[in-house]
Amino acid sequence: MGVYANTVSIIQFTITGNLPTSDEFQWFSQKLSARAFQSIENSSEELSEGWTQVDHPDNSVFDVPSAFWRDNYLVFSLRRDQRKIPAAVLKSHTAREEGMFLSQYPNLRRTPKKKREEIKELVQVRLMARCLPVPSTVDVVWDQKTGILTLFSLGSSAVERFEDIFRKGFEGLHPLAIHPFARARMLLDGQLLDKLEAANQANSDSAAALMRDNQWLGWDFMLWILQRGLNGEGEYSVCRAGHFSSGERFSAWIDDRIQLQGGSEDGGIQKVSVSGSQDNYLEAISAVKGGKKITSATIYLEKDENQWKLTLKGETFGLASLKCPQIRIERDRTVDEMSEREAAFFERMFLLEQGMQLFESLFKVFLQERLGDKWNDRLITIQQWLEGNQKIEAANM
Template identity: 45%
Template sequence: MGILANTVSFRQYQVLGDPPAGDPGEWAGPLLAKNAFVPIDSGSEEISSGWVCLDDPQNGSFAERRDFFRPPSLAFTLRRDQRRVPAALLRRHLQKAEEEFLAAHPGLHRVPKDKREELRDTVKGALLARTLPTPSFFDAVWDLERGLLTFTGTSPNIAEIFEGLFRQTFEGLRLVVLHPFARARALLPAKLQPLLEEQNRAATDAVLEQIQENTWLGADFLHWLLAHSVAGRNSFRVRRAGPALMDEAFVAFLDNRLVLAAGPQRVTVAGPQDHYSEARIALDAGKEIAEAGIFMEKGEDAWKTTLKAETFLFGSFKAPGVKPEKDGITDEKSEREAIFYERMHVLAEGLQLFDSLLLAFLEERLAADWPKRREQLQRLLGFEEQ
C-alpha cells in the first residue's frame, strides 16, 4: 500500500549531504525527470525502474512543481515494472526448441552447452515479449527541513534499488537507514550522547555492523514496554516536537502479536493476551522479543504498528483515517494535495508518540541505576533476574 493509505509499511532514512541550493521546486523536477521511469510495455525488456509522480504513476515528466514539491517535502514514487516467465513454461518451450534443434542436426545426441544457453535466451526473450510487465510502486517522502526520508519499500532488494537510484539522481547525497542506534542518537540530548556511545557495541558506523552489534537496543526496548504493559503502566508523555503538544498524555502498550526468538528458533504469540503469559514464559526461557505489535492512543486517535526490534522497520503502520472532503469547488489536484498533508500530519504524530516512548526507555536504560531497574522489570514480569 502507498504512503497515502491508512495502513502502510515503511522504513526511514537520514539524508546526508547538502541538497542543491535554491528552490526545490526548481531543481528537483529536472533531476527526477532525468531518471524517470521508462515504460517497457511494447518491448521485450525484463525490468525497468525509475521515478514517477506520487499521484500519477503514468507521469514521469515532473513538469509541474506541485506534482512533486509539497513544502517542506519532495514526494515521488519508485516504479518498477518486471516481466516474469514461469519456470515451468520456460522449461517446456526450451525442451521443444532443443528437440527441434536436434531434429535439424541428426548427428548430435545432445544440444551443446553454448547452444543450449543461446536457445534459452532466445526462448526467454520470445516469451517475455508476449508477457505484460507487472508494475510495483514504492512511495518516498523526503522532509527537506529535517533531512528525513520515509520510503514504503521494505524488502532489502527494493531498498537497494531505491538507494542506488537516489544516489544517481541526487549526486553528492546519500541515504543512511534509520536503524535503532541511529534513531537513538537522533533522539537523545547532547548530555546523554556519551552514555549511549558507551553502550555502542559496533566498531564502526557501517550500517550492517551497527544493526548486528546493537540488537540489544530493540530487544531491551520491547522487553521494557512489555513489563510496562503487564503492570498496566501505559501512560506516557509527549517528549518530542511535532504535531502533538509537548507533555500531552498518551497511552502505549504491546498489542496482541509478539514474535519471540532464540537464534533461528521463533515462536509467535498472537491473539488476545492474558497477562502476556506465553510471552513471559518464553522470555524466562531465554528468548527475546524480535517483533511486536505496538498500540498508541491519544484522545480519540489511535495508531498501531508491528515493529521489528533489529531494524526498527515499521510494518502495517495504521494511523487515523484521512478522508477527502469534496465541496464541488476545489479541483482534484488540490484535493489530493490536501489529503497528502493530512496524511503526513497523522503519520508524523504517530512517529512523534513512538519517539517519545523510545526516549523514555533510553533515559531509563542509560541511567546509572539500570541494573536495579532491570531487576524491577523482571519482577513485574513475574520472574527473577537470571
C-alpha cells in the same frame, strides 16, 4: 501500500551531503528527470526502473512543481517494471524448439549443448516480447524541513534498489537508514548522549555494525514496554517536538503479536511467536525467562480518541503495518480530483507524523530510564515480574 494507504510499512532515512541553497526546484527537477522511469511496454526489454509521479505512475515528467512538490515535502515514486517468463512456459517452448531442431538432424540423439543455449536464448527473446511487464511502485516522501526521507516499504530488495538509484540520481547525497542507535542519537543530547555513546557496543560507525552490535536497544525497549503495559504503567508524556504539545498524555502497550528469538539446546536459533490478544502473555514471559529476546512486537499508541498500531522490527526499527487513524476527507463537487488527493496527502502525513511523534516520545522515555540511574531498579522490577508470572504459569499447569 503507498502514502495514501491507511496501513503502511515505512523505513526512514537521514540524507547526508550538500543540498542547493537556491534554484531548488530546478535542481530537484533535473535530478528526478535524469533518472525518470522509461516505459518498456512497447519493447522486449526485461527491466526498467526510475522515478515517477506519485499521483500518476505512468507520468515521469517533473517539469512543474505540482508534479512532485507539496509545501515542504518532495513526493515521488520509484517504479520498477519487469517481465518474467514462467519457468514452465520457458521449458515447454524450449523443448518444442529442440524437438524441431532434432527432426532436421535424425542422426543426433540430443541437441548439442551450445545449440541448446542458443535455442533457449532465442526462445527467451521471443517470449519476452510477448510478455507484458509487471509494474510495482514504492512511494517516497522527503521532508525538506526536517531532512527526514520516508520510504514506504520494508522489503530488503526495494530498500537496496532505492538506496542505489538515489545515490546515482542525487550524486553527492547519501541516504542513511535511521536504525535504533541512530534514532537514539537524534533524540538525546548532553549527558544522556554521552552515556549512549559509552554503551555503544559496535567497533565501527557503519550502519551494519551499529545495528548488529546494539540489538540490546530493541530488546530492552520492547521488554520495557511489555512489562510496563502489563503492570499498569502504560501512560506516558509527549517529550518530542511535533504536532502535539510537550507534556500531553498518551498510552502505549504491546498486544496481538510478539516474536522472540534465542539459542536452543542444540546450539541453533529457536524462534517463538505468540499471537492473539492476551492478559498476561505467560508464553512470551516464559520465553524471556528462558533467555530469549523480543525481536518484533505489535505496539499500540493511543492519544485521546485516536489510535496508531504498528509492528516494530527491533533490529532495524522499521515500522511494519503502521495503521493510522482513518482520514476523513469530505468530498466536494466543486473541488477537482487533484485537490482532493493533495488534501488526503496532507491529512495522511499529519497523522503519520503524529504517530511518529508519539513513538519517538515513547522511545525517548525509555532511553532516559535505560541510560539513567533508575535502570537497575527497573531490572529488579522486571525480574520480580518474570518470577511472579512463572509461579502463575506453574499453578495453572
